[in-house]
Amino acid sequence: MATLERIPLEHIPRTHRVYGALFKNVTNAPFLQTQLVSRNAEFEYAFIDASSVLSRFHLLAGVYTALNTLLDGTLRTPNVHSEVVSSLNINNNIADGYRRWGITPVKTKDLIVIKILTSPEPLSEEDEEKERQQVWAHLTEVIEGTPVPLTDEELATTTDWPKVRKYYKLNGVPVLDSLKDEAEKKKKMETLAVMGMALRGL
């Protein structure tokens, strides 16, 4: 039974907690997007179009970057959730970032949700579990789609490779063209995408 996953990350204070989920065949994307855009306080989530994401490593690279900018106090977007979406981009054009990796009313079918919660002190295990269940309850209530585990296997089925290659400028790259094995090629593309994100704006 897929549920909301508590994702521990290295080098992040215990006062900051990351939760993630993957929903397939979402039918109410337009509704969700309007909630986001209208800054509905109940919808502080990072909604990410799963077709623009390659793997957990790729996804979490964006999450980690966003958390770092939050901790540094250098957010470029209104909140950490919008920052997660724009961190997946390889340039600083925020609008492009939302358009390409965020939820779009017409196109988004498979949706990744990331929720980041903070507290002045770290939570106990029970409180964390309570928190997770609260978030999950809300998500299952408002998202019309099928929850699946947020794994590399599932993400592999949702990736739109031609689109990702375009977004991360992975066409006509010598090292990729020379790789014959598909699995190796995909691994390399994941590496290059994450690297492109790391060098964002340079």
Next chain:
Amino acid sequence: MMDLTKTPRRIALGLEGSANKLGIGVILHSGPSLSSSSATVLSNIRHTFVSPPGTGFLPKDTAAHHRSFFVRIAKQALAAADVSISEMDCICYTKGPGMGAPLTSVAVAARTLALLWDKPLVGVNHCVGHIEMGRAITGASHPVVLYVSGGNTQVIAYAEQRYRIFGEALDIAVGNCLDRFARTLKIPNDPAPGYNIEQLAKQGGRVLLDLPYTVKGMDCSFSGILTRADELAAMMEKGTGKGPDGEPFTPADLCFSLQETIFAMLVEITERAMAHVGSNQVLIVGGVGCNERLQEMMGAMAKDRGGSVYATDERFCIDNGIMIAHAGLLAYETGFRTPIEESTCTQRFRTDEVLVKWRK
């Protein structure tokens, strides 16, 4: 190799004129062996050829200056040292590196004295002179040496009887960069352009202007930063120069920014050499070594590494005759002589070409 036990007192006359300073000094080494000798400065006289503000010193004029002042300064040095010609062991002169005409004029004088007084000649490398004097004055045992002057910028460490160059300026010397910039700003050359830049820089500090920082591995280069500094000076003249805070910048701001940047470059290449050889002592020699800000920055870096910085005062860091006498006498004591036929001078004379026989 001289038998030093038989000659417990050795005296040398040193003649320096590779740039615009004519320096003549007399040194005394006393002691039965190389490892247990002391050096005493008997006299150290210097006369500098200062050109008008906005100009640099030309070889022709500098040589003329040295020729006209030589006899006067030599007599002063000998009188102050209170030694007779017969007590002197050798005559040391700067073989190079330096400017052609000034070097030659002093070399001619050296040869004349050698023939007149029938004394052996010792040709000395100007850089080695600075290093040996620095070591003697400060007592630094195994430092990395930063040699910075109008004509030279080198990071040197001693290894196996040579002063090996680890890093250097690839184009112009740092002192040259400062001197030329002083000309751009028409800063007076008296007592030295670098000194006046330093004083002016002390009035800066409000802003740090963006100047190119060029360190390539162990080396650095200064022509780029000089070009940019000149450009900014021109903008300042026209009234279009604005600093990062939107306010117009002043000559003091330029001098401050220039110093901060070029000195940071020097400290960085010195630090790299120190890490490479595993040393934490730095000795700064050469005219630019008088700069207190450079000494301060180097000191901060050395302290960070748990070490220390050594520097001499203007008597010794600016070109002088005593360093030539000292280094020359050290070579003489190991049996080194420069026959008259070979007593030429050369504009290019690398520090690592000298065989440092007086050290292990």
Next chain:
Amino acid sequence: MWCGWELPLSPEKPPLPCVLLAREQPTGSTASSGTNQISQQARKGKKSKFQKSSGYKFIFWLFDVPSIQELHPAYTTATMATATEPQFPPPKVLTYPASAPPILITQGAEGRLYKTTYQTADRPCALKYRPPKPYRHPILDARLTKARISSEAKVLEKCLREGVPVPAVYGMDPAAGWMAIEWIEGVPVRVGINKWLGERPDEDEEQKPVTAEDDAPLVDLMRRIGSAVGALHKTGVVHGDLTTSNMMLRPWKDTQQNGHAVEGDKAKILEGDVIIIDFGLATQSMSDEDRAVDLYVLERAFASTHPRAERLFEELLGAYGKTFKKGPTVLHKLEDVRMRGRKKSMLG
């Protein structure tokens, strides 16, 4: 299996960073043989000490810490007064909790290198950190740090896209002075070559020089290095500090950790992909002069680190020359550079 640890050796001395080799210690007679094996290997390593800890599950030792003096002032043998307390403040990013504390691998004039994890506990990474330099004007310092980290990252990206064997960048914060890069398993080429040559510091120095015939695997490695450097230069990047310590031998998937091979597996010592690391001094350049200087630096470094194999360097250059069109031109330029001894003659 590696972990990072800081060993407190005694109450007075600050803890010494080390690499903890965890080896599950079975009980019984096999335990002592395992210990002996590790002892042997520890003695082979040039500057490693080891400590056995009985009664514990793990045996650990200080492995290949290149220069303890470099790492920690309190352990230096140079003429130093009592050291001030260790100035190792790690970057802020490493002060948050992780599954294991970061290990300081090296500390040079440029900055520090830590081994830690990226994102998840099972992904090791190298964290390069350029601490602020107190002697520089703070604005200049910030500007330089940011520029250098960015430049290094850009060079790595360029190389990786072209297929040059270099580590990938996972994440970075130029303003904060750190960059997290892919951890490359294996040993430095320097270590592999020395193990192959069987060099031991205390033993007989009078060993005959290596010839091409009896050391085919080493020749092969030299050629692989030459090709890797050629690929690098072809991409328009010049490394700036090529030495056999700045190249790793990453094991191929089916071999054991190379460099630690037992007798009979000697050929495996030199197997693996040559990965070039440490691009802190790299620049983007297509000039033959710069490339020739790069090769010259490697040549000098090779000669001083592996004097017995100096003659094999030609193999490296041969492979280099075949890697790209301008290769032979660069080799010609190298002859000029050798004459000059890298430095230009300075006007006095």
